[in-house]
Amino acid sequence: MIPSFTKTTALLLAAMLAVAALLSGGPHVLAQEDKTKIVLIGSPQAGNGGIDGFFHGIRALEKMIVTSPDLRKATVVEAYPFGWPPEGIAADADAVVLYFDGTKANPLDDPERRADLAAFAARGGGLVTLYRAGTSGDPALRAMLASLTGATLLPTAGEVPAVVTAQAVADAGDVARGVTPFRYFGRAGSGVTLTEGAQAVLSGELLAAAALPEAHAAGQPAILAWQYLRPDGARSFSFVGGHDAHQLDEPALRRLLLNAIAWSADLSVPPQGIGTEADPHLVALLIDPGMRRPPFRVAAVTSRADNEVLDLDWGTIEWHVSGPLGNSDTLTTGRGVIAVGKANGRHFHPNSDEVLHVVSGRIRHTMNDVTVEMGPGDTVSIPRGVYHNAENIGEEPAVFFLAFDTAWREVVGEYARTVSKREKP
Incomplete structure (x- = not known):
């Protein structure tokens, strides 16, 4: 038999549920x-x-x-x-x-x-x-x-x-x-x-x-x-x-x-x-995210301490040159490492082409519906808008260099969860 509730009981129950929601993070929901x-x-x-x-x-x-x-x-x-x-x-x-x-x-x-x-x-x-x-x-x-x-x-x-x-x-x-x-x-x-x-x-x-x-x-x-x-x-x-x-x-x-x-x-x-x-x-x-920055007109020498380092759930990326770093108006370059057995998420770049050059290790690289295996010395050029991702299929960390034809690289898709962002290594 379903019990009947008085108005007072109903109000009390509503208040209890509200408190429970507050304790469980419910107010946002x-x-x-x-x-x-x-x-x-x-x-x-x-x-x-x-x-x-x-x-x-x-x-x-x-x-x-x-x-x-x-x-x-x-x-x-x-x-x-x-x-x-x-x-x-x-x-x-x-x-x-x-x-x-x-x-x-x-x-x-x-x-x-x-x-x-x-x-x-x-x-x-x-x-x-x-x-x-x-x-x-x-x-x-x-x-x-x-x-x-x-x-x-x-x-x-x-x-x-x-x-x-x-x-x-x-x-x-x-x-x-x-x-x-x-x-x-x-x-x-x-x-x-x-x-x-x-x-x-x-x-x-x-x-x-x-x-x-x-x-x-x-x-x-x-x-x-x-x-x-x-x-x-x-x-x-x-x-x-x-x-x-x-x-x-x-x-x-x-x-x-x-x-x-x-x-x-x-x-x-x-x-x-x-x-x-x-x-x-x-x-x-x-x-053009850099439109309010003064044009880059002088040569810049930066040390590794100046690089931006991202700790990701699949490895790391260390950016050397980019618009946000203030040392280019036209290029982004960096070095990436994919841990053994890991892969970065499928993604694409809407505003730039990408060049990836493998330094060491082996990766399986997928671009739209095409998949290739790459090792040291191999290079791939990826046009803007092409979905891609890389998986480490070797027994050691896969190391590669990255380059983009914009200083303000953008990424769309399941790229990666950033664990931390280090201004200095």
Whole structure:
């Protein structure tokens, strides 16, 4: 027989559970449950400037949200710059931002991810699409996205560079709060056909050196962004800019996107719009972290005591030359050691090529789907974007030299758990 509880007993039990949560580290978990979960998704295909566009755009949006006085306490953010979350979005995401070119390496070309998005939308999740994430070369997927975004955005091969003068549309509502007129350098492509119930939020005049695509009639403002209250009451927002992530350093556009993300997640937007404390030159710094350092113009001799040494769960890396060390603007070099029977995690470098030269020991090196065995004197050159990792298959520590064609090397993936970081050996 199930016992009945009085109100007093129920309150006492709740208090006991709260205390137990406090003692077990539970407050963080409980606080997370009360927060709105925002998931940011990019793709391997980059926008303008090689890999920088979507990769750095997703990173910038994440930073803008977590440093926003209006959003950081109410939200938890997960960023996936190069693809779909392994666990999907249907279960617990409240709002999702898609930032990629839907006609190139679209994550939604995978039927399971498409089903995941459909389940997320059916649950009432808010959706934000940037650049051309709201379209596809696949007619079925394009129709699905049109039903979610409130507009048909046709794929195009005829984009031309254009200077865009943008301004909020009158009566655009919460999403346009605090958004003043601004300009950005972008792309003009196919036009936008809004669904009944969709509302333009941002319009603009386009000025291009080449002839504009036929979709943009001379003298007619183009629709740049719109909002859509879906039939089930869920919310969607789309912005066709963002081909170049540098646009996200425009203050008015930042405010518009943060407003839109909050609105899509059913969060309130203050009268002045949502601000952020992220660096005004955030994207520029992400793309070129050394931009604020004086140029390196003199030869530098450093001792081993000046090197940076990382103790990792698979071995060590000792960096000799890099931007953070202050002795190069263009290169990163170092020496790595993999312990017997260990391997570093599968990873790739989005902004640099890598050269690895084996000094001693034997390793099994995997690059995408290719695996080779390497010994002393062997060298491999790995292009940026190629997944790779090395495993020590010998009976002694494997020692190798590393070189990268950037002073600001970045790494994405299951690289390693850093046990400690030693400024000096």
